[in-house]
Amino acid sequence: MVGEAEPVPLFLAPMSGVTDLAYRLLARECGADITITEFTAAAALTRQDARSWHKVECDPRENPFIPQIFGGNIDEMVKSCDLLQEMADMIDLNFGCPAPKVTRHCAGAALMGKPDELVEMVAQCVEISQVPITVKMRLGTGNGATNALELAKRVEDVGASRICVHGRTLKQRYSGESDWQAIRKIVNAVDVPVIANGDIVDADSAARCLEITGAAGLMIGRAAIGRPMIFHQIKSELGWNNSLPQWMEDNGGDDVDTTAIKAVSRLWAWRRYVELDSEVNDGKGSKNRLRHGLSFTKGLPGGKAFRIHLHGNRKADEVAKSVEKFFIDLQQ
Numbered sequence: 001m002v003g004e005a006e007p008v009p010l011f012l013a014p015m016s017g018v019t020d021l022a023y024r025l026l027a028r029e030c031g032a033d034i035t036i037t038e039f040t041a042a043a044a045l046t047r048q049d050a051r052s053w054h055k056v057e058c059d060p061r062e063n064p065f066i067p068q069i070f071g072g073n074i075d076e077m078v079k080s081c082d083l084l085q086e087m088a089d090m091i092d093l094n095f096g097c098p099a100p101k102v103t104r105h106c107a108g109a110a111l112m113g114k115p116d117e118l119v120e121m122v123a124q125c126v127e128i129s130q131v132p133i134t135v136k137m138r139l140g141t142g143n144g145a146t147n148a149l150e151l152a153k154r155v156e157d158v159g160a161s162r163i164c165v166h167g168r169t170l171k172q173r174y175s176g177e178s179d180w181q182a183i184r185k186i187v188n189a190v191d192v193p194v195i196a197n198g199d200i201v202d203a204d205s206a207a208r209c210l211e212i213t214g215a216a217g218l219m220i221g222r223a224a225i226g227r228p229m230i231f232h233q234i235k236s237e238l239g240w241n242n243s244l245p246q247w248m249e250d251n252g253g254d255d256v257d258t259t260a261i262k263a264v265s266r267l268w269a270w271r272r273y274v275e276l277d278s279e280v281n282d283g284k285g286s287k288n289r290l291r292h293g294l295s296f297t298k299g300l301p302g303g304k305a306f307r308i309h310l311h312g313n314r315k316a317d318e319v320a321k322s323v324e325k326f327f328i329d330l331q332q
């Protein structure tokens with residue numbers, strides 16, 4: 001067991017093209033406490049774009065349901081919050097996305113370079129909303145001084161209920177390391193819960209991040225792609241969870257970290273993903289299934305060759321069968 005960390009909620013990070021409804025439900029079954037939709041453009045929600053509304057689809061099994069929205073226009077963000085009231089338990093505002101297609105509209109992390117606008121946006125969203133408004137931000141734009149600490153205090157003052165901080169700047173995108181010390185300063189400066197994000201990949205890094213930041217929760221992104229079981233693994237290695245995960249129960253409680261066992265847990269998770277994906281997408285499955293299939297097979301022997309073969313496979317049911325066979329063959 002690693003360290004003596006007290007349990008805190010584990011969040012599945014919002015990830016565009018990854019955290020679809022089926023994957024969020026699966027992550028919950030695998031021990032994630034809180035899930036958030038991928039970011040959805042407020043501009044598209046307000047013009048009733050069907051694809052964007054599909055991204056904020058909810059299901060009673062996902063409780064609380066937290067859609068995440070982004071945009072550079074305050075009126076559109078407020079209108080979206082209004083439209084989401086009936087279905088959302090909380091609404092998360094994205095001030096962390098570094099993608100140029102988002103930042104060139106001065107949305108996502110670029111808004112950290114316009115602090116007054118960002119704070120006004122949060123204030124107006126809080127004012128219109130009956131449900132709590134939370135924010136996800138980076139440390140700053142990376143041009144000039146980092147301002148996440150100042151912004152955290154200001155968004156708390158106007159009513160944000162929770163703040164998630166990815167310890168990198170916009171300029172860094174994903175380079176360098178997440179600065180957990182900087183997150184600590186924010187934790188110390190505000191009363192609302194602060195969630196630490198960036199570079200948590202296993203129980204060891206989770207325990208270290210918690211020790212350094214003192215955060216109220218941990219959010220895991222890239223390390224959960226293709227590995228939804230990471231939540232249960234972290235919890236059991238930190239002694240936070242005594243129950244056996246389903247894949248271990250099905251396997252007589254055996255948790256030896258061999259390729260065969262990895263294949264057992266991933267096969268279990270893959271089958272469950274396919275079930276959920278079919279269930280929530282009218283029996284047909286989503287276009288994300290191929291991407292998930294590619295991710296699930298990463299880090300396993302023969303995975304690279306298999307992925308080249310899988311790439312040409314576009315039909316959801318064929319992807320399901322191919323990936324399943326890959327895991328079954330690995331157990332032989």
Ligand SMILES: Cc1cc2nc3c(=O)[nH]c(=O)nc-3n(C[C@H](O)[C@H](O)[C@H](O)COP(=O)(O)O)c2cc1C
Pocket residue numbers: 013014015016017018037038039068094096097136166197198199200219220221222223
């Ligand atoms: C493929 C991908 C898509 C992402 N999409 C979003 C998003 O829609 N909303 C958001 O707030 N962050 C998004 N992020 C950022 C993650 O939520 C997270 O902040 C970041 O990956 C750092 O955490 P990690 O080191 O655990 O991956 C995305 C990241 C990745 C890798």
